[in-house]
Structures are given as structure tokens and as C-alpha cells.
Amino acid sequence: MKSITLHDxxxxxxxxxxxxxxxxxxxxxxxMFVVTSAGHAQDADSAxxxxxxxxxxxxxxxxxxxxxxxxNRIPGVGSxxxxxFGRSSGGRGLGGGGGxxxxxxxxxxxxxxNEASSQxxxxxxxxxxxxxxIRGTSADLDxxxxxxxxxxLTEALSSRSFSYEINTDRYMDSHVQPGGxxxxxxxxxxxxxxxxxxxxxxHDFRPSFESSVLxxxxxxxxxxxxxxxxxxxxxxATNLAYDINADSSVRLNMLYSDYxxxxxxxxxxxxxxxxxxxxxxxxxxxxxxxxxxxxxxxxERVFSNNHRFxxxxxxxxxxxxxxxERFAREGNENEVKELYLNSDATTEERIIRTSYSLGLMxxxxxxxGIERAQTTLDSRLRLGLPGTGPxxxxxxxxxxxxxxxxxxxxxxxxxEPFVVHNWQISPRMTLESSLLYEASxxxxxxxxxxxxxxxxxxxxxxxxxxxxxxxxLRATATKAVRQLSFSDFVASSDTRDDDAETMAGNTNLxxxxxxxxxxxxxxxxxxxxxVIDGSIFYMQHIDVIERIDVSVTPDNLVSANGNIGDxxxxxxxxxxxxxxxxxxxxxxxxxxxxxxKDSEITDPxxxxxRRFENFERGRFQLGFRHxxxxxxxxxxxxxxxxxxxxIKRYDINNIxxxxxxxxxxxxxxxxxxxxxxxxxDARNATNNIQCRDRTRFxxxxxxxxxxxxEYYCAEAARVVSIKINGTF
Numbered sequence: 144m145k146s147i148t149l150h151d152x153x154x155x156x157x158x159x160x161x162x163x164x165x166x167x168x169x170x171x172x173x174x175m176f177v178v179t180s181a182g183h184a185q186d187a188d189s190a191x192x193x194x195x196x197x198x199x200x201x202x203x204x205x206x207x208x209x210x211x212x213x214x215n216r217i218p219g220v221g222s223x224x225x226x227x228f229g230r231s232s233g234g235r236g237l238g239g240g241g242g243x244x245x246x247x248x249x250x251x252x253x254x255x256x257n258e259a260s261s262q263x264x265x266x267x268x269x270x271x272x273x274x275x276x277i278r279g280t281s282a283d284l285d286x287x288x289x290x291x292x293x294x295x296l297t298e299a300l301s302s303r304s305f306s307y308e309i310n311t312d313r314y315m316d317s318h319v320q321p322g323g324x325x326x327x328x329x330x331x332x333x334x335x336x337x338x339x340x341x342x343x344x345x346h347d348f349r350p351s352f353e354s355s356v357l358x359x360x361x362x363x364x365x366x367x368x369x370x371x372x373x374x375x376x377x378x379x380a381t382n383l384a385y386d387i388n389a390d391s392s393v394r395l396n397m398l399y400s401d402y403x404x405x406x407x408x409x410x411x412x413x414x415x416x417x418x419x420x421x422x423x424x425x426x427x428x429x430x431x432x433x434x435x436x437x438x439x440x441x442x443e444r445v446f447s448n449n450h451r452f453x454x455x456x457x458x459x460x461x462x463x464x465x466x467x468e469r470f471a472r473e474g475n476e477n478e479v480k481e482l483y484l485n486s487d488a489t490t491e492e493r494i495i496r497t498s499y500s501l502g503l504m505x506x507x508x509x510x511x512g513i514e515r516a517q518t519t520l521d522s523r524l525r526l527g528l529p530g531t532g533p534x535x536x537x538x539x540x541x542x543x544x545x546x547x548x549x550x551x552x553x554x555x556x557x558x559e560p561f562v563v564h565n566w567q568i569s570p571r572m573t574l575e576s577s578l579l580y581e582a583s584x585x586x587x588x589x590x591x592x593x594x595x596x597x598x599x600x601x602x603x604x605x606x607x608x609x610x611x612x613x614x615x616l617r618a619t620a621t622k623a624v625r626q627l628s629f630s631d632f633v634a635s636s637d638t639r640d641d642d643a644e645t646m647a648g649n650t651n652l653x654x655x656x657x658x659x660x661x662x663x664x665x666x667x668x669x670x671x672x673x674v675i676d677g678s679i680f681y682m683q684h685i686d687v688i689e690r691i692d693v694s695v696t697p698d699n700l701v702s703a704n705g706n707i708g709d710x711x712x713x714x715x716x717x718x719x720x721x722x723x724x725x726x727x728x729x730x731x732x733x734x735x736x737x738x739x740k741d742s743e744i745t746d747p748x749x750x751x752x753r754r755f756e757n758f759e760r761g762r763f764q765l766g767f768r769h770x771x772x773x774x775x776x777x778x779x780x781x782x783x784x785x786x787x788x789x790i791k792r793y794d795i796n797n798i799x800x801x802x803x804x805x806x807x808x809x810x811x812x813x814x815x816x817x818x819x820x821x822x823x824d825a826r827n828a829t830n831n832i833q834c835r836d837r838t839r840f841x842x843x844x845x846x847x848x849x850x851x852x853e854y855y856c857a858e859a860a861r862v863v864s865i866k867i868n869g870t871f
Contacts, residue, residue: 193279193573193609195667199271204772206814208869209306210271210294211263215768217276218720218732219667219674220292246293252382252396253439253455262382263294265326265339267304267870270296278615278665279573279607296335303329308868312344315830315860316371320344324868333386345374345402351857358841358849362415374404390447395440404431425471425481435461453512454497461490467636468539483527483539484644486636490629493517498561506567514559520629524549524636526644548648551589551633558582575605581624583654587632593650599624613667625655631688631704647693649703656685663716673721673732682712684744689756690794691747692843700843702795707747710755714740730770738762739786746793748844756793757801760786775816780809796840796847803833806859819869824862831859 202213214220244251247262275293308324326339353366378400386392408427413420437459444452469482498512526546527538534540561579568574579601586594603621610616633648663678691705718736722729739761742754766781784805792799807828813821834856840847 193277193607193615195276195278196273197276198273199268202268205770205777206772206775206818207268208814208818208820209264209268210266210274212820213268213271213274214263214292216770217274217292218671218722219665219676219718220276220290220720244291246291248296248384249293250384250392250394250441250443251455253394253441253457261380262337264308264324264868265306265337266294266296266328267306269870270302270304270328272297279609303327304870306868306870308341308866310344310864310866312346312862312864314346314348314862315350315858316348316369318346318348320346320375322375335384337380337382339378339380341376341378343376343378345372345376345404347372347374348860349857350860351855353853353855355851355853357416357851360852363851364415365413366410368408368410371407372404373407374402376400376402391442391444393440393442396438398437399434400436401434403433405429406431421473423471423473425469427467427469427482429465429467431463431465433461433463435459449502451500452498453500454495456495457492458494459492463488465636466539479529480539480541481529482644483525483541484636485523485525485538487523488630489519489521491517491519491521508565510561510563510565512561514557514561516555516557516559518555518557518629520551520553520633522551522553522630522633522635524634524645528644546634546645548590548632548634548650551587551591551648553585553587553629553632555583555585555627555629571609571611573607575603577603579603585627587650591650597654599654599656613669615665617661617663617665619659619661621659621661623657623659625657625688627652627654628704647701647703649691649693649705652688652704653686653706655688655706658683658685668721670724671722672724673719675717675719675721677715677717679715680713684710684712684755687744687755689744689747690792692795694795700795708745710742710744712740712742712755712758714738714761728769730772732768734764734766734768734781736762736764748793748795750845753793754789754791757790759790760788762786775814776812778809778811780807782807793844795843798838798844800836801834804829804831806831817869819867822866822868824864824866826862826864827859828861830861832856833859 197213197217199213202216205212205216207213207216245263247266252262272295275291275295277291277293304327306324306326306328309321310323311319311321313319322342322344324339324341324343326337328337329335347370349370351368351370353368355363355365357363378398380399381397382394383396384392384394406427406429408425408429410425410427412423412425414423437457439455439457439459441453441455446452464487465485467482467484467486468480470478471481472478494514494516496512496514498510500508500510502508524546525538526544526549527535527541528544530542530544532542535543537543559579559581561577563575563577566574566576581597581599581601583597584594585597599622601622601624604619605621606618608616631648631652632650635646635648637643637646659680659682661678661680663676665674665676667674686706687708687710688704689707690702691707692700693703693705694701716736716738720732720734723731723733740758741760742758743752744755745751746753762783762785764781764783766779766783768777768779770777782805787802790801792801809825809828811823815821834854837853837855838849839851839853841850842848
């Protein structure tokens with residue numbers, strides 16, 4: 144296990160003070176929690192249990208149409224707008240956990256794109272027997288998470304139902320785009336099946352405006368831009384589950400998605416350094432060919448001694464190709480092609496995981512297993528610019544430009560043996576401990592060759608104590624290894640800076656490691672009034688990945704993502720979902736979350752201590768959902784805003800500062816007597832303007848003068864939609 148590395152004694156002192164502050168706050172917070180909670184009593188049947196059960200009858204008053212509607216009514220679980228619960232972040236392998244996770248009939252869905260949360264809107268509510276909210280740990284669970292939601296379905300011998308959705312989105316540019324989904328759910332004996340198809344509108348319109356001044360603060364230019372994406376996402380999914388017998392079962396999940404798009408950019412650049420000012424009109428056409436597929440499955444066998452064997456696998460592939468061409472004209476002159484940039488990337492992943500669970504003694508069990516993963520990126524990049532050399536049709540008729548590390552294949556082979564021990568220390572206390580060892584080899588071939596081996600120990604401790612009456616304390620200590628972005632290894636298109644065409648790759652990247660210490664408490668209020676949750680955390684990051692200097696010559700400055708050293712994060716999280724019974728509005732739920740945090744790392748360009756790249760100071764969210772069961776209506780709104788100030792990104796020759804408006808969304812739903820739901824949505828209701836100030840330097844930021852300051856703002860563009868869905 145790699146020990147925490149400190150750069151110098153000053154850093155060590157800072158870290159010590161951080162730990163002392165964190166531990167002091169932990170003791171104070173937990174003490175206040177216990178004292179406050181001691182004066183309350185809970186009447187719920189599940190008060191003494193770490194699992195809370197919601198039967199189907201609990202949700203009937205709200206006339207739910209799908210399982211997603213039912214999830215939305217559970218305090219501390221559902222979001223205000225009811226979207227994207229438990230979505231995977233595309234993490235490393237299959238054994239990761241954290242946040243909220245979804246199980247269906249106690250089983251995970253072996254998939255990343257095609258996962259359990261994506262099925263919630265396809266499962267009719269009348270197929271749900273009950274929903275479990277699991278707050279403890281157990282070897283019987285297929286996932287490791289802070290909180291697990293298990294949806295238990297009915298056990299009909301033969302059944303079949305359809306769910307559907309028809310939707311239309313209207314965007315800020317007056318573009319109207321329809322879409323729809325249909326799913327077949329069925330059961331025949333021991334076979335459960337779900338087939339679905341959808342066409343989801345993904346149009347996007349983003350107007351932006353930029354003004355800039357030179358280093359002496361004289362006017363430089365004004366840029367107005369409209370960026371329009373025309374896209375549909377077509378997805379086809381199949382989920383099959385078959386109970387071979389009472390002791391064994393098998394599942395198979397398949398997904399194919401096609402999300403080709405075309406991005407059109409219209410840009411006007413007015414040069415203010417000349418008199419009279421001159422305007423150049425640019426347009427870009429960026430067609431994209433994108434698709435992905437995924438196949439996942441698992442088999443489980445329970446033996447007569449209650450030992451359990453499991454094997455899971457996932458295979459997926461993502462293909463993304465785009466061609467960026469830029470044309471420009473000034474005044475009445477003919478249009479001239481200025482840029483051709485083609486990027487083509489294929490990412491593949493193959494994961495297999497097997498484990499064996501057994502009981503050791505009363506209250507203790509163990510899981511032993513191993514996971515193997517192969518991840519591959521095949522990347523190609525072609526750049527053409529106007530030049531004196533001959534044009535080439537493969538480069539849009541422009542002169543080919545050599546780009547370092549433009550054609551590469553990156554492959555990682557990873558093995559991860561693991562052991563997980565669950566211990567029911569007492570009726571109220573559980574401890575889950577695990578130890579994983581990750582051994583990996585990363586090989587890059589093509590324009591460059593590099594091969595390296597890595598090894599990491601990854602321990603974890605998860606202690607939970609049920610105080611009774613709905614109160615639970617939890618403490619976790621975890622070491623994780625972050626998934627590398629293989630696109631950082633190779634040259635790629637620069638989408639952040641219109642003045643640059645490509646970004647350099649870095650063949651020497653190492654995985655970022657994170658020690659995470661979290662101490663939290665949860666209180667489920669009496670009579671299902673809601674949930675109050677809080678935690679404090681400290682994180683030690685090792686080999687943080689941000690921008691570094693990879694220049695070969697001092698006259699040609701080049702930066703890339705690389706490992707900049709170690710850094711610290713710490714903060715406080717509070718959240719609550721509370722029904723307004725005290726003011727006689729039991730069907731009004733207020734949902735709020737509050738987070739404050741800080742971080743510290745040494746900047747590789749300036750040598751100063753600063754926050755992590757684009758690190759927010761915190762965030763505050765406030766929303767509500769109000770149900771009117773007598774009228775079969777519910778509506779809600781959510782307001783989400785980060786704490787501004789010092790949110791920066793440092794690069795070799797520029798510094799960016801970000802700030803922006805809160806995000807506001809709202810909805811209104813009506814469920815007809817025939818259980819057809821009509822929903823109106825407003826996303827980015829206030830257009831959610833986001834801004835960035837970029838200071839450019841004439842050379843490295845450490846010793847150069849300011850050459851330009853840009854002030855840029857873009858609208859996220861309001862989208863309103865109507866959705867009609869139901870089951871039959």
C-alpha cells in the first residue's frame with residue numbers, strides 16, 4: 144500500500160490541521176446527532192431494521208404508472224423531477240459502489256449503459272410487489288453502495304404488458320422534435336423478459352457571446368456564435384432473466400444505440416483593432432457517426448449449504464467519428480475552407496467477474512473472487528490546413544499536417560482478486576471489510592510504443608450502527624483507483640478552445656488513487672415524514688491528473704493531461720427530504736441539499752497552493768414536489784446553484800475562471816382515470832447562462848505578460864416538452 148506523500152513540512156502541517164479540523168467536526172456533529180435523536184421516537188414498523196419496506200399499497204394514493212413514479216415518492220431516494228436515479232458514472236469494473244444503486248428482484252443488471260435504472264420507466268407499477276430500501280451491508284447483495292433500492296416484482300405464472308411514451312420537445316430556436324418509447328414486459332413460467340425501443344430527441348441549441356481585450360485593455364474583438372446539434376438517439380434493449388430451478392438463475396442483457404449527429408456552428412468575429420472594424424463570418428459543419436452496443440449477463444447458483452457462486456460478464460463497444468470543417472469569408476469575398484479535422488475513436492471493454500460466497504459462523508460470511516478486464520482505445524486523427532503544399536482529398540482538400548501521437552492503440556489488461564468479509568457484530572452493528580489487489584498492464588502502440596505495469600492494494604471498511612428509531616451512523620474508509628480516460632493518452636480534437644485545433648496526448652499517465660474517509664448519520668423521521676442525512680469527508684488524492692507542460696522546445700508550448708502530484712479534499716454534506724405534515728400539507732415534500740468543500744494542491748505551472756481544477760466551493764439545492772391525489776395532479780420545481788468564486792482551470796499559457804446562473808427545472812403531471820400520465824417539463828427554465836473568463840499569456844503563465852482577456856457566456860437554452868405515457 145502506497146503511503147500518503149507530502150511535498151514538504153509546510154504541506155504536512157496543513158494536512159495535519161485539516162485532519163484535526165475534520166475529526167473535531169466529526170465528533171461534534173455526531174454528538175449533536177445522538178443528543179438530538181435521543182429525544183425522538185419512531186412509530187414505523189421498520190424502526191429497528193436497516194431495511195425499510197414500501198409495499199405496493201403505499202403508492203396507490205399517487206396513482207403511479209411506472210416503477211420510476213413509485214421511486215420518486217420515497218423520501219431520501221427520489222429526485223424532485225424524477226429523472227436519472229442511480230445512473231452509473233461509468234466507473235472502473237463491476238465491483239465499484241457508492242451512492243444509490245438499483246436491484247431488480249435482488250439482482251443487479253450486468254451492464255453499464257443498459258443498467259437497472261434505465262428500466263424503471265419501463266416497468267409498470269402493477270408489476271411491483273414492494274420496494275426495499277436497504278441501508279445495511281450483506282454478502283447476499285450483488286452491489287456495494289451507500290444505499291440500495293431493491294424492486295421486487297410480482298410472481299405471476301404468465302403475464303404480458305406494454306408500456307409506452309410519446310413525447311415532443313420544443314427548443315429555444317423554435318425547433319420541435321418528437322420522440323417515443325415502447326417496451327414489452329412479460330413472464331412465462333421461470334422466464335422474465337423485457338424488450339424496448341426508443342427514439343429520443345437530442346437536439347441542442349446554444350447561443351454564445353464573447354468579447355475580449357488585449358493586454359493593455361484596448362478592445363480586441365467580439366464573437367457571437369450559434370451552435371446547433373441535430374440528433375436522435377435510437378436505442379434497442381433486451382433484458383432476459385430465467386430461473387433454471389429454485390437454486391440457479393441466469394440473466395442476459397443486450398443494448399444497441401445509434402446516436403449520429405450533425406453540429407452546425409455559425410460565428411461572426413468582429414475585429415476591433417482596426418478602423419473601421421472588420422467582420423469575418425465563419426461556419427462549421429461537424430457531422431458525427433456514433434453508435435454503441437453492449438452485451439452483459441450473469442449466472443448464479445445457490446448450493447444446499449447456502450454457499451453461492453456467481454459469474455458476470457460485460458462486453459461493449461463505442462464508436463465515435465466526427466469531421467470538423469471550417470469555412471470563412473470576409474465581406475463579399477468567396478468562402479474559403481480553413482480547417483479539416485477528422486477524429487475516429489473506438490473504445491472496447493471486456494469484463495468478467497466471478498465470486499464464491501460462504502458462511503463462516505453465526506453473523507459472519509465471506510466472498511472470494513476475481514475480476515479480469517480488458518479496455519482498448521483505437522484512435523485516429525487527421526488534420527488539414529491551408530498551406531503551400533499540395534492538397535489531399537483525405538484531408539478535405541487541404542494540406543496534411545503531421546500531428547504527434549495521432550494514430551495510437553491503448554490497451555489495459557487488469558486483474559483484481561478480492562475478498563469481502565461481512566460481520567454482524569450485534570443486532571444493531573455491521574462491519575463490511577474488503578481487500579482488493581489490482582494488477583494491470585497498459586500498452587500503447589502505433590505512433591509511439593510504451594508499456595508499463597501497475598499494482599495497487601485497495602482496502603475498504605464500512606461500519607454501520609443502527610441506533611433504533613430510524614437513526615443510523617456510518618463510517619467508511621476506502622482506497623479507490625480512478626479509471627483512466629484513454630483519450631488523454633492520444634492526440635485529440637480540442638473542443639474547449641477555438642484558437643486551437645488539437646490537444647496533445649500523454650503516454651506516461653498513471654492512475655489517480657484516492658483515500659476517502661467518510662463519517663455520516665441518517666435519521667428517518669417518524670411516520671414516514673422524511674429523511675435527514677449528513678456526512679463529513681476527507682479525501683487524499685495521489686497522482687492527480689490535470690494539465691502539465693509537455694513542451695519539447697521552449698518556442699512551441701504544449702500541454703497535456705498528466706499527473707501533477709498529491710492533493711487534499713474535505714467538506715460537509717447535508718440533505719433532507721421532508722413532508723410538510725406540520726403545516727397540514729402531507730403531500731408536499733421539500734427536498735434540499737447543501738454541500739461546502741475545499742481542496743488544496745500545488746500548481747505545476749506557478750508552484751502555488753490552489754484548489755483542484757474547476758473545483759466548486761459547494762452547492763445548494765432546493766426543490767419541492769406537491770401531490771394532489773384528489774385531482775390526480777402533481778407538480779414541482781428544483782433550484783440548483785453552486786457557490787461561486789475561484790473556480791479555475793490552469794494551463795500552460797492561459798487561466799480560466801468559471802461562473803454562472805442557477806439551474807432551474809419544473810414540471811406538471813396529470814394522471815387520467817385510465818392511468819395515462821400527461822407531463823409538462825421545463826428544463827433550463829431560466830436559460831442557465833454559464834460564463835468563462837480566460838486570460839491568455841504571451842508565453843508560460845509563470846513568467847509572461849498578459850496578451851488577451853476573453854469574456855465568454857453561453858446559454859444552456861430552455862427546453863419545454865410534453866410526455867404522454869401509460870401501460871396496457
